[in-house]
Amino acid sequence: SQTIHQWPATLVQPVGSPLSLECTVEGTSNPNLYWYRQAAGRGLQLLFYSVGIGQISSEVPQNLSASRPQDRQFILSSKKLLLSDSGFYLCAWSEIVGGTQYFGPGTRLLVL
Amino acid sequence: AQTVTQSQPEMSVQEAETVTLSCTYDTSESDYYLFWYKQPPSRQMILVIRQEAYKQQNATENRFSVNFQKAAKSFSLKISDSQLGDAAMYFCAYLLYNQGGKLIFGQGTELSVKP
Numbered sequence: 001s002q003t004i005h006q007w008p009a010t011l012v013q014p015v016g017s018p019l020s021l022e023c024t025v026e027g028t029s030n031p032n033l034y035w036y037r038q039a040a041g042r043g044l045q046l047l048f049y050s051v052g053i054g055q056i057s058s059e060v061p062q063n064l065s066a067s068r069p070q071d072r073q074f075i076l077s078s079k080k081l082l083l084s085d086s087g088f089y090l091c092a093w094s095e096i097v098g099g100t101q102y103f104g105p106g107t108r109l110l111v112l
Numbered sequence: 113a114q115t116v117t118q119s120q121p122e123m124s125v126q127e128a129e130t131v132t133l134s135c136t137y138d139t140s141e142s143d144y145y146l147f148w149y150k151q152p153p154s155r156q157m158i159l160v161i162r163q164e165a166y167k168q169q170n171a172t173e174n175r176f177s178v179n180f181q182k183a184a185k186s187f188s189l190k191i192s193d194s195q196l197g198d199a200a201m202y203f204c205a206y207l208l209y210n211q212g213g214k215l216i217f218g219q220g221t222e223l224s225v226k227p
Contacts, residue, residue, distance in 0.1 A: 032213055043203065043217040044157075057212055088155055097213040098145060103157035 002027035006091050006104040013111055019064075019078040021107050023091030026072065031093040033074040034101060035066055038088040050074060051097065086111045114139045116206050118218035125194045126226050132179075133189045133221045135204030141165075145207040147215070148178070148189045152200040160202070163187065191223075199225045 003026045013019060025031050032051050036044040046059045048066035056066050063082060067075045074091055088108055092101040115138045125131035137146070148160040163171045163180050170178050175195075179188045191198055204218040 034213075034215075036215075038155075043219045044215070045217075046214050049212040049214065051212060059214070090157060092157075094213055098207060098209045099213065100147070100159060100162055101213070101215060102159065103149075105154070105156045108155075 002093070002102070004091060004093055004102060004104040006089075006107050008107060009105065010108045011110070013081050013109065015083055015111055016080050019076070019081050019085070019109070021076040021089055021091075021109075023074040023076075023104055024072055025093045028072070028093070028095065030071060031095065032097055032099070033068065034092040034094075035074065035076050036090045036092065036103075038090060038106075039086075044090065048076070081111045083111050085109065114141075114206055114208060114216050116204055116216050116218040118204055118221050120221045121219070122222045122224070124224045124226060125191070125198075127194055127196060129194055130190060130192045131194055131223065133191075133202050133204075133223065135187045135189070135218055137185050137187065137204070137206050137216075139185070139206065141209075144209065146178075146180070146187045147205045147207065148176070148187075149203045149205060150198075150200045151203065151220070157203070161189065194225050196225050196227060199223055 034049045035047040038044045050068045090106045091104040094101045117136045144165045146163045150158045161173045175192045177190045201220045203220045205215045208214040
């Protein structure tokens with residue numbers, strides 16, 4: 001069966017520091033991968049998605065970036081964190097475009 | 113632009129009773145997918161149910177069922193025989209097939225279950 005992992009689970013970082021959040025999927029090949037952010041416990045907003053290695057589509061212009069160095073690995077990064085980057089970050093995968101998305105456990109990021 | 117609206121920020125139900133959560137959406141597409149996700153206090157998003165727009169039959173998963181009204185662009189979730197473990201935030205979502213499968217989420221409905 002397929003599983004999706006995210007780490008770290010919780011992160012507290014100072015403003016201006018770099019960021020690297022990792023997401024990996026097991027048990028499937030060539031998944032579609034997604035990064036969402038949830039602020040204040042409400043609706044999710046798509047940040048990036050990827051349909052293959054090295055293919056990244058950005059939805060919201062900001063100081064975050066994403067990379068997909070391996071088939072089942074998706075990384076969310078920032079060179080300098082802002083206070084507004086605080087939130088809950090969720091990674092998701094699907095088998096095909098239009099397929100059901102399954103979410104990881106998420107990472108709580110607090111920028112101080 | 114596609115939007116999803118959940119007009120009930122909070123709902124409450126007595127254990128073993130039935131509750132319906134509302135969701136409306138706006139789209140010009142004829143073929144799309146709709147979902148309900150549950151987010152318990154752990155905050156992991158858990159799939160509850162999926163509906164394909166081309167199917168007239170309403171989706172059902174055990175105690176969870178939907179009332180899909182395509183013409184009215186309405187997609188409500190009915191939870192029967194509510195259990196304490198059903199207490200969570202529930203999100204309605206619309207899938208944009210031609211944008212990489214992007215999900216558009218509503219703002220959520222927080223459901224509490226009273227014993």
